[in-house]
Structures are given as C-alpha cells and as structure tokens.
Amino acid sequence: MNYNWNWGILFEEPYFDWLVSGVEWTLFVSAVAWIIAFSLGSIVGVARTVDSVPIRAVATAYVELFRNIPLIVQMFLWFYVVPEMVPDDWGRWMKRDMPFPEATSAIFCLGTYTASRVAEQVRAGIESIPVGQRAAGLAMGLTTVQVYRYLLVPVGYRIIVPPLTSEFLTIFKNSSLALTIGVAELLYQARQIENYTFQGFEAFTSVTLIYLVLTMIVVALMVSVEEKTKIPGYGIQKDK
C-alpha cells in the first residue's frame, strides 16, 4: 500500500470543525428521528394488539410497508419522489423552502422506518404478557384503555428495553445513510475531509471511533434506564 499517513490533519482547521459539525448533525438527525420512531412506533405497536380488526390491519400494513423496503431506497423516495407526487406548490415548498430539505427528509425517513421496527418490539412486549392479566384487568372493571394504560403498556415496555436499545443504536448507525441525500452528517464530513486532503484512512478511522463512543454512551444510558424501570420479581432476573 502506498499511503502517506498524517494523523495531525484531523486536528487542523477546518477539518476538526467539520468533524464536530458532523457529530452535531448525526446527533440531531438521530435524536429527532428517534422521537418520531418511538412515538409513532408505540402507537402502531399498540394498534397491532387491539381487538379491532381494521385498526390492526392498518397497523400491520404500515409495519410491513416500512420495514420491507431498504432504508436507502426510502431515503431516495422521500427526497426525490415524494415532492413529485404531491401538488406542485407543496412539491416546490418541499424542494426549496422547507427548512433543511435534506435533513428533514432524512429525519422523516429514518423516523418512519425505525417506527415500524419499534412497533414490532412493542407488539412483542405486549403479547409476551400472559393473556390472563388482560382478562384479569377487564374482570376488575377496567376499560380497554385503562388495561393498556395501567397494565399492558407499562409492563410491556419494561420487557422490551434491551431490544429497544438495539433500535436506538441502529438509528445512530442508519443516520449515516442520510449522506446519500446530502445531509452533512459524520460520515459525510469524513468523506469531505478525504476529498480535500486525500487522507481518507485517518478520517474514516476517527469516524469509526466517534460512532463507537456515541453508541457506547447510548448503551450506558439504556442500561441505567433498564435498571431504573425494572419491576422487582418480574421478568428475567439476574443471578444473585
């Protein structure tokens, strides 16, 4: 390999600033997308467990549509195709006047895609609760809404903290696909540093480490969430 190493380049201006701004965009896109994914995913997930057949059908259709199309294809659809399908005025607004068109499209794409995955976890969590508990709740005179509000949702969510951690991590990693529609996130900045300096290996190594650190922080955060929310005596117990 013929390569001239230069690690110092990462700390030179403006490359250091680019990396910092890349981290900011990655965090912003992932965090907002996660809020969408978590709220929408919760609604869809709960909807997949209710008795009403039409509501279940709509929720199932949503999940199957969004999780079965490759994420990168969805990025292109949101960015290039959706503005062409809506009325011209809206399309023009989406293409020109919407704040940060690239980032907004990416956030919606990432949010709705991850929502379909979160929905599946939520459904799994709720369905893992023995059916007798639901029956018991109803027998005590709780309404269906109350059964969900006080019983199924609180217990179900506690069970799915570990798989939700994975989804939360994945959204950070998937946010790198936003570069394909021009969002200046972390990986984009690494490429840009490479384009300007041709020190690609240094740039990509640093970005690898930054992603690793970000995801480790998320893991630590979610472990503490898991600790705080666990129900003593319920679910899988750690060996004492």
Add this chain to the structure above:
Amino acid sequence: MIKKIIAAAAALAVFGAANAGAADFYGTLKKIKDSGTIVVGHRESSVPFAYIGPDNKPIGYSIDLCMKIVDAVAKEVGVDKLNVKLVPVTPQTRIPLIANGNINIECGSTTNNLTRQKQVDYALTTFITGTKILAKKTSGIKEVEDLAGKAIALAQGTTNERAIKNAIKDLGIKDVKILSVKDHAEGFLALETDRVDAYSTDHILLFGLISKAKKPADYEVVGRFVSFDPYALMLPRDDSAMRLVANRTLAGLFRSGEILDIYNKWFMKPIPGGKALNVPAGDTLETNFAVQAFPK
C-alpha cells in the same frame, strides 16, 4: 567433467537470466503478472469518458484509452490475454481504491492536481476542461455571480465542488443554497425536478448530461471557466514502471494521431445511448497531444 561444468554453468546462466527477467517486474506490473488479472476502475456516468452503455458495459473515451494500455501491459508482462476485471468507482472511492491497490488503473474523468499526487500518480494528460455551470434556460443564470439567491447541486468529492464553493466565498456571492449529490446522474435529476436551478461540473460532462436529457433544449452551459481541469488516467503512486507502460502507449497514440480518431469517435459522432456532443478538440487539446507525443 569439463563438459559437465559447462553444462551446469550454462544451466545456471539460463536460470539466472530467467530469474533476472522475472525480477524486473515490481509493484503493479508484478501483481498483474502473478495474478494474470488487471483490475480496471471505471466511472459509471461520466459521459463520454466512462459510462454504462446501452448493453450495460462501461464504454467511453477513457475506457478506449485504458484498453490500449491494458493490451500494452499484457505485452509487457508477456501474457497473451490478461483477465480484465472491471470495478465501478465514484469520485469518493477512486483515490482510496488506487492508494490501497484494489484497482490498478482508473479510467474516468479525473482531474490531475498536486494534492491528489500525494496519494496517486497520473499518466499523461488526455483531456483538458474546466468548471462551468449548467442551468435551465428559464433560471436566468448566465454567470457564476448570478447564483446569488439560487440553489445549485454539486457532486461530493469533485474538484468542481471546491471550485464553485471557493468562487462563492471569494466573490462574496450571497445566499447560495448548495445541495450535495452523489454523482452526475443525481445532480442532473435534482436539476430536472427543479430542486435546484443549476448543476456544476466539468464543462465537457455538462454537454454529455444535456445530450442524455429528456428535453435537451431546456438546458444550457453558461459562464466562464471557474477552474482549469486537466484529465488523466489515474495510476498507483511510486510505480514508474507501470506509469512508463501507460505513458508509452499514450505517447504512441499522440504521435501517430490515432488519438484524434478516438477523440472524434466520442466527441464528434453520435455516441451509444445519446446524440453527438459536437465538441471539437480545439487548439489547446491538440497542442497538449503534440507536446506529450514524446519520441520513442
């Protein structure tokens, strides 16, 4: 006894000579000889330099030149037919792929500049162009200054991206929205769908994009040259033996004038999958060929 010694010496001499012959190859040529394979990197939407033709194979001006070099390499390492492996590259991947040895030569539309020469090497200049702007006729853009308040798409990792960004900074052009796209095809898609008012890349590629557009009459190439871009085939760095084979081939084409036939095939006549670009070689390029037609 003496006969035996002479025979042994002769055998040793022959063996030694054969050994010395093999040892002449190093770096890329050695790798090609050992594997019997040359790995050619090519672009996919650089019309007419290297693009995917109607039969899904990479074709173009640079590809033709590359194939001449591939033949010369085959002759150099003494193989009848080299196995040619085609690897698609993008503006972002082409330099690391050459630097880490994954591809042996890149055939596309790569500007030769000194920063890039820290990582890669180049063969002789095969084309000369510069950055210009492609705009919709209705946009009213006539010069780079007119970009004020408009949106322009730029391909990530191109010299044009930097040239336009620098021009915007140096000339103090206000309110320019920049959309970063992956490649020329996507940049043109953004322009076609009205997401941006202009796209910018090397002026010759802009003609290529227009020739493949749905409504070529809607677009025009405007303004002065914002940068100067000599194209060359990219080669691994610190490998003058490989570069010599490439340059000997190119100088031969320049000397014999065959280069103009290849040029006209791609720039003056209708090309597969599109119309003729009708861009004559012109004085600059013809002088470039003449100057680089080094004697044997």
